[in-house]
Amino acid sequence: MLLDHAALGDILGVDVPESVTSVGAVTHDSRDVVPGGAFVAIPGFLVDGVDFVPQALSRGASLVVAEREVPGVPTAIVPDARTALARLAVEVTGRPSEKLTVYGITGTNGKTTSSYVLHAILSAAYGTDHTGLMTTAEIAVGDSREVSERTTGEAPIVQGNLARMVDAGVQHVVLETSSHGIHLHRVLGTHYAAALFTNLTRDHIDLHGTMEDYYLTKRRLFEWTAGPKLSNVDDVYGKRLAEEIPGTLTFGLSENADYRIVGERVEGGGTAFELQTPRGMLELKTPLLGDYNVHNVAGASAIALEMGMDPEVLVRAVETMDQVPGRFERVPAALDHGIEVVVDYAHTDIGLQAVLDVARDVAQARGADARVICIYGAAGDRDKAKRPLMGQVASRLADVGIITTDDAYSEDPQAIADEVATGADLSRTTIVLDRRKAIELALSQARPGDVVVVAGKGHERVQHLPDGDIEFHDATVVNELLATPAG
Numbered sequence: 200m201l202l203d204h205a206a207l208g209d210i211l212g213v214d215v216p217e218s219v220t221s222v223g224a225v226t227h228d229s230r231d232v233v234p235g236g237a238f239v240a241i242p243g244f245l246v247d248g249v250d251f252v253p254q255a256l257s258r259g260a261s262l263v264v265a266e267r268e269v270p271g272v273p274t275a276i277v278p279d280a281r282t283a284l285a286r287l288a289v290e291v292t293g294r295p296s297e298k299l300t301v302y303g304i305t306g307t308n309g310k311t312t313s314s315y316v317l318h319a320i321l322s323a324a325y326g327t328d329h330t331g332l333m334t335t336a337e338i339a340v341g342d343s344r345e346v347s348e349r350t351t352g353e354a355p356i357v358q359g360n361l362a363r364m365v366d367a368g369v370q371h372v373v374l375e376t377s378s379h380g381i382h383l384h385r386v387l388g389t390h391y392a393a394a395l396f397t398n399l400t401r402d403h404i405d406l407h408g409t410m411e412d413y414y415l416t417k418r419r420l421f422e423w424t425a426g427p428k429l430s431n432v433d434d435v436y437g438k439r440l441a442e443e444i445p446g447t448l449t450f451g452l453s454e455n456a457d458y459r460i461v462g463e464r465v466e467g468g469g470t471a472f473e474l475q476t477p478r479g480m481l482e483l484k485t486p487l488l489g490d491y492n493v494h495n496v497a498g499a500s501a502i503a504l505e506m507g508m509d510p511e512v513l514v515r516a517v518e519t520m521d522q523v524p525g526r527f528e529r530v531p532a533a534l535d536h537g538i539e540v541v542v543d544y545a546h547t548d549i550g551l552q553a554v555l556d557v558a559r560d561v562a563q564a565r566g567a568d569a570r571v572i573c574i575y576g577a578a579g580d581r582d583k584a585k586r587p588l589m590g591q592v593a594s595r596l597a598d599v600g601i602i603t604t605d606d607a608y609s610e611d612p613q614a615i616a617d618e619v620a621t622g623a624d625l626s627r628t629t630i631v632l633d634r635r636k637a638i639e640l641a642l643s644q645a646r647p648g649d650v651v652v653v654a655g656k657g658h659e660r661v662q663h664l665p666d667g668d669i670e671f672h673d674a675t676v677v678n679e680l681l682a683t684p685a686g
């Protein structure tokens with residue numbers, strides 16, 4: 200949509216240089232500028248967007264927006280560049296969220312999984328071609344899927360994707376909404392029809408400073424949402440959210456939950472439970488395993504029901520949904536070899552504990568001698584405190600541990616592995632830095648019945664190493680190795 204000079208002044212609330220007649224696109228990245236588009240210079244954490252104004256102009260930017268004067272360049276000077284970016288992105292794409300039903304999902308854990316459950320329910324009700332998804336793992340615009348780069352992209356990405364969805368005839372969209380997304384105004388101006396809160400545990404303190412700020416940031420999604428709001432009452436912050444935001448309903452194990460989980464049990468390779476709803480009881484079965492996934496399924500179901508979903512359609516959708524990419528993703532080909540191989544995104548001690556608890560249940564169901572073999576590692580340039588804790592958890596919950604390289608970024612993979620190993624039981628742990636070789640070792644050691652957990656990278660397709668990025672997708676590598684005759 201073309202924004203003229205007057206519209207630009209209204210949107211930005213500041214003087215726009217006289218020379219600017221109109222703008223047809225907006226970006227915060229000089230490399231993505233198109234002729235006639237606006238470039239918004241964000242003062243980043245590492246570099247300042249203003250440094251890239253010359254490149255933006257050389258690519259044909261018709262408007263520069265920044266928080267300070269850019270010498271020699273007519274600039275719209277705004278108090279907050281990210282707010283300006285979001286406002287321009289919403290308007291230039293024609294306010295797409297107002298033409299869609301957008302479901303926002305936030306929380307520390309379970310956002311992606313809950314998003315996939317809700318997407319499966321919506322797809323069953325309205326058709327995959329009328330349903331969209333934006334998550335850490337994938338972006339789905341109707342039937343077309345692409346790999347996602349971020350949980351919640353910058354405003355031009357979010358609004359651009361929503362606009363693509365409108366053009367493609369999508370009506371219902373699940374938008375995984377991170378606290379970065381809210382704090383950095385990536386979703387500002389997005390019209391949410393419904394909101395779901397999964398839980399809140401310690402994370403992202405580098406961005407928020409305190410848990411209180413982290414919570415209040417997530418709470419804003421609920422302040423923006425006029426329609427149905429669901430919160431996990433079993434979580435301390437979820438309970439608080441329901442108390443603080445009028446009209447918020449709850450789900451969980453608690454007796455007082457509006458949507459109450461009862462009778463959870465492992466059944467037919469998946470999980471079954473009853474959901475007591477304000478309008479009667481639903482018998483739900485899901486292929487997903489693990490206590491936490493019962494909460495994810497319950498929350499997604501509750502929000503869908505509050506939005507008027509047919510319960511029968513919902514029950515069928517939950518039962519037949521596909522695996523979530525990289526979240527306890529079972530590799531089918533492994534079963535032909537008598538073993539179970541699971542790829543999971545767990546990249547913290549807490550995540551590792553959750554996945555290994557479920558893996559242990561699966562192993563026990565496969566036989567008294569079945570072992571859990573865990574391949575894991577910690578990322579570089581990130582929280583170092585978790586490294587020995589990951590070693591401890593893996594040694595406590597797995598029979599065999601193989602420490603390997605995750606995304607090392609600029610750090611030495613051997614040094615990271617050594618730090619992880621300080622927490623591990625070295626009598627049952629090997630370090631194999633090459634991730635492919637580590638997986639190969641685990642598969643060669645696995646005996647019939649064993650469960651192999653490949654933790655850390657989940658759906659991701661690139662490994663970031665000090666020498667550069669390489670293509671690496673755990674499930675693909677597992678399949679390749681399983682297809683290679685042992686030699």
Ligand SMILES: CC(=O)N[C@H]1[C@@H](OP(=O)(O)OP(=O)(O)OC[C@H]2O[C@@H](n3ccc(=O)[nH]c3=O)[C@H](O)[C@@H]2O)O[C@H](CO)[C@@H](O)[C@@H]1O[C@H](C)C(=O)N[C@@H](C)C(=O)N[C@H](CCC(=O)O)C(=O)O
Binds near residue numbers: 241245352377
């Ligand atoms: C810590 C953090 O949030 N960093 C964000 C920040 O990066 P930065 O300050 O280092 O800045 P920069 O990207 O180097 O550059 C500053 C500006 O110059 C621009 N630039 C840069 C280079 C160039 O050639 N031309 C150009 O115009 C950039 O587009 C940017 O606008 O500003 C960038 C642009 O807006 C963001 O992309 C970047 O997110 C980074 C990539 C990131 O990974 N963020 C993570 C932590 C994140 O957002 N995670 C949450 C989910 C977390 C979860 O739920 O677990 C998410 O929603 O994904």
Ligand SMILES: Nc1ncnc2c1ncn2[C@@H]1O[C@H](COP(=O)(O)OP(=O)(O)OP(=O)(O)O)[C@@H](O)[C@H]1O
Binds near residue numbers: 309397491543550
């Ligand atoms: N409801 C939940 N409560 C606690 N832990 C969970 C829950 N759901 C998932 N997990 C754990 O968190 C991991 C990541 O799950 P998921 O990707 O759904 O969460 P997320 O919030 O989207 O995180 P990310 O944005 O990092 O992908 C899972 O592998 C599992 O170990």
